[in-house]
Amino acid sequence: MTKRTSAKYKIDRRMGENIWGRPKSPVNRREYGPGQHGQRRKGKMSDFGLQLRAKQKLKGYYGDLTEKQFRRIYAEAERIRGDTGENLIGLLESRLDAIVYRAKFAPTVFAARQFVNHGHLLVNGKRVNIPSYRVRPGDVIEVRERSRQLVVLLEAVQLPERDVPEYVIADHSKMTATYVRTPSLSDVPYAAAMEPNLVVEYYAKN
Template identity: 70%
Template sequence: MSKRIQAKHKIDRRLGVNLWGRPKSPVNDREYGPGQHGQRRKKPTDYGIQLMAKQRLKGYYGSIGERQFRKLYEEAARRRGDTSENLIGLLERRLETVVYRAKFVPTVFAARQFVNHGHVLVNGKRVNIGSYQLKEGDVVEVRDRAKQLAIVLGAAQSQERDVPEYVETDHKKMTARLVRVPQLGDVPYPVSMEPHLVVEYYSR
């Protein structure tokens, strides 16, 4: 698990956006960064803009470390097609991401923990690695012992966000299927993501 020490809300304030679109984000009240110098504004450089885009995308997925995120970029660059779209596809195919998208848990951080604790089956087999890459058609299921957990029931009933079209979900059976690998325009990010700037950052 990522060794993230700072509060999750601080990520929102440091980046200046409500990264997960949650009503309790402090950015809703204060759009400047934390600390006594948080309100200082200066025009960012091209490098700064690329770095912020990378931090925003990496931060959104919660528990991905820098080394792991760079490996995802390298894999995206190695594949045919548009590297930025490949990167989004790899991020959205992660098991913990699909668990979050299916609304089995309330946050991306809870998704990593939920998978790590062995509460999830993939095609009938237990998988406890959050970074596990799903394939189109793979079925993710919450194990019987976890289906009545308060966190699961609360997330499934939440009106805070919707399940995207590329994840087919049955909340009665607590199953989800990855219908297809999405493109950037399919992903319901609450804030603007610019993966092409992430590609520029790493390819400098």
């Protein structure tokens, strides 16, 4: 289980963007960063700064993954044929916790990770409690029978602020979701612009 190293809304404040599109984000009220120096005027960011920020934003979006975890996913994306940035997005979106979030079985990425950790899900009929579990196209994720009346689940399904993307088919009456295909960057409904090309540049130099 990954330990969350910082409050989710602090990530928003640090980035200066509402990266999950949540109505409660403090960025909706205060667009400056957290802390006593948050309101200082920002100078022009260097290329390295832009690349680092893109990496931190993408890493933070998926539940503030550790650097070791994120680097491992990037290394795998690099080994796959094709565009490394697109491969990176595909790998991140195929995580079980990401699919749970996309299917609206949890209100946030953090809640999705907890939902998986607590053993509320079956993948192709087998219980899986590892958030980083790689879901393959065609896999069916199902909320366990005894977990279907959880308040957090029922509230998440009703959330109006986001829709289920086309690469996930969710049936909320049966509490099932099917991962249809690996998405490209343009398929993923990010609330804030993600720049995996800058992440690739960052790791190419570091």
